[in-house]
Amino acid sequence: MQVCAAPPFAADHALSCDARWQPHDLLRLHRLTQFDGEPAWVRGSFERAPYAVVRRALAADGFVAIGLRGAERSQRYGTWVHQDDIETAVPPEALAQRSPLAERTALPAFTALAVLQRDAVGGDAVGPLAGFVWGPTGSTGFELASQAPTVTSSSDLDLLIRAPEKLSHHAAIHLLNDLRAVAQHAGIRVDTQLETPAGGIALAEWAAGKTRVMARHARGPQLIADPWAPVHGDA
Template sequence: MQVCAAPPFAASHALSCDARWRPHDLLRLHRLSQFDGEPAWVRASFARAPYAVVRRALAADGFVAIGLRGTERSQRYGTWVHRDDIEIAVPPEALARRSPLAERNALPAFAALAALQRDTAGALAGFVWGPTGSVGFELATQTPTVTFSSDLDLLIRVPEELSRHMAIQLLDYLQATAQPASIRVDAQLETPAGGVALAEWAANKPRAMVRHARGPQLVTDPWAHAHDNA
C-alpha cells in the first residue's frame, strides 16, 4: 500500500510543477527530510539507494513530489524533496540503452528489454522511450530490484498525435516482444495532457484516462491542448 507524507507547505501554495524534473525521472538526492508517519523501511531503503522517482503532484515553489520504493512490492511512499537536495536527474530515455549487471541479464524483464534494444528497426525506433519501474530503478542505481515476476514498464514520449492504428501496432509489437519472456510490458504514453496507458489508447475508447499533476482526467484527445506542468 502506498502512503503519502503531508506536504511541507500550505495546500494553497501547491500551484505548479518544476519543469526541470518530469514524472518518472529518477532523482539522486543529497538527503531526504523526515516527515511524521514515515514508514519504518524508508531510511534503510534510502541508505541502500538514495534515489526517488518524480511523481505527478502539484507542489509549492522549490519542492518536488517524489516516490520512494522499498524491497517489497507493497513498500511505496510518497513524499517531498526540496530542489536544493537534488543531485542529478536520470530520465527514462537515458536508461534505454543501459544493461544490468551480467548476472542479472537472464531475468525475464531484462531479457525483454534486451530484445527491444536489439531491434533497432522495430516499432519503437521512431520514439523517445525508456524503462521505468523496477527495471529503470535497477539500471539507474545498480541496486538489485527486479525479480523473476517483474513486469517491464516503459515510458514512451509522444508529443505529436499517435493514431489508434499506430497504437495498436505498437501494443502488438510490445506484447510479441514480451511473450518469449512470459512477462507483461506495461507502456505509458507521455502526451501533452499527461500520461496515458498505451493499452487504453489502443482500445479506441471515446475518452482516455490521463494522469496529470492535478489528478486523473478523462479526455477525448490528449494532444488537443498542451497542459503546462503535466
Template sequence: MPVCAAPPFAADQARTPSCNVGWRAHDLLRLHRLALFDGEPEWVREAFDRAPMAVVRRALVAESFVAIGVRGTERSQRYGTWARCTDIDASVSPEALVECASSMPNARAVLPPFSALASLRRDATGPLHDFAWGPAGSAGFELATQVPTVSASSDLDLLIRTPDALDRDHARALLAQLQTHADGAGIRVDAQLDTPSGGVALAEWAAGKSRVMVRHASGPRLIADPWATIDHHEDVI
C-alpha cells in the same frame, strides 16, 4: 498508514510543475538528503540508505519543491513524499537508461524483464524506434541504482515520450510490437504514453475508447484528447 506525506507548503502555493524545472514524471533523482515527515513508514529510511534515489511523481507542487516516490524492497512499499530542489544531486531519465542495460552483469541481464528490454533495444525496425522511450518501475530503478530490484516475475514498465499526437493505428502497432517481445520473454510489458496532459496507458489509447484516463498532476481525469490542453471540466476520477 498514509501512502503520501502531507505537502510541506500551503495549498494555495501548489501549481502544475513546469517542464522548465528539468525533471519530468518517472525521472529518477539522486538525493543527498531526504526530509523526514510525520507518519513516515519505518522502512523508508532503510530504503533511502540502501539507494538514495527517488522517482519523480505527478503532483501539484510549490516552487522549489519536487514530488517524489520512494520504493522499498516489497511491492507494497511505495511512499509519496517531497524533496527540495536543492537536495537533488543528479537525475536520470528513463530513455537514458536504455543503454545501461547493455552493461549489466550476465546474472541480471538474463532476467526476463531485462531480456525483453534488450530485445526491444535491438529491434531497430519496429515502431518503438521512432520514439524516445525507456524503462520505468523496477527495471528502471535497478539500472539507475545498481541495487537488485527486478525478479524473474517482474513486469517490464516502459515510458514512451509522445509530445505529438499519436494516431490509434500507430498505437496499435506499438502495442503489437511490445506484446511480441513480452511473449518472447514470458512476461508482461506495461507501457505508458507521456503526453502533454499526463500519463496514458498505451493499451487504453490503442483500444479506441472515446475517453481515456490521464494521470495528471492534479489527479486522474477522463479526457478525449491527451494532446489537447487539459480542460478542468473534464471528469475527475
C-alpha cells in the same frame, strides 16, 4: 502510493511543477528529510539506493513530489524533496540503452528490454520502438539507474514513450501488439505509458479505441477524448 507524507508547505502554495523534473525521472538525492508517520522501511531503503522517482503532483516553489520504493511490492511512499537536495536527475530515455549487471541479464524483464534495445538503434532499426524517444521505468528503470537489485523474475517491463505528436489508433494497436509479443516471449507483461501533452495515458487504453481515456496529470487524473487536443485556458 500506499502512504503519502503531508506536504511541507501550505496547500494553497502547491501551484506548479518545476519543468526541470518530469514524472518518472529518477532523482539521486543528497539527503531525505524525515516526516512524521514515515514507514519504518524508508530509511534502510534510502541508504541502499538514494534514489526517488518524480511523481505527478503539484508542489510549492522549490519542492518536488517524489515516490520511494522498498524491497516489497507494497512498500511505496510518497513524500517531498527540496530542490537543493537533488544531486542528479535521470530521465527514462537516458536508460534506454543501459544494461544491468552481468549476473542480472537473464531476468525476464531485462531479456525483453535487451530485445527492444537491440532493435531500436542503428540505421536499420526496425523494432517497435524505432523512431520513438522512450525508456524503461518502474523496477527495471530503478535498477538500471541505481544498480540496486530491484527487478525480480516476475517483474513487469514498464516503459515510457514520449508522444508529443498524436499517435493514431492504428499505429497504437501495432505498437502494443509488437511490444506484447516481445514481453510474452520473455514470459512477462509489458506496461507502456504514452507521455502526451495532457499527461500520461496507457498505450493499451489508447489502442482500444475507447471514447475517453484516463490522462494522469499533476492536477489529477481526468477522462479525455483526445490527449493531443489543444488546451484553451489554464489546464
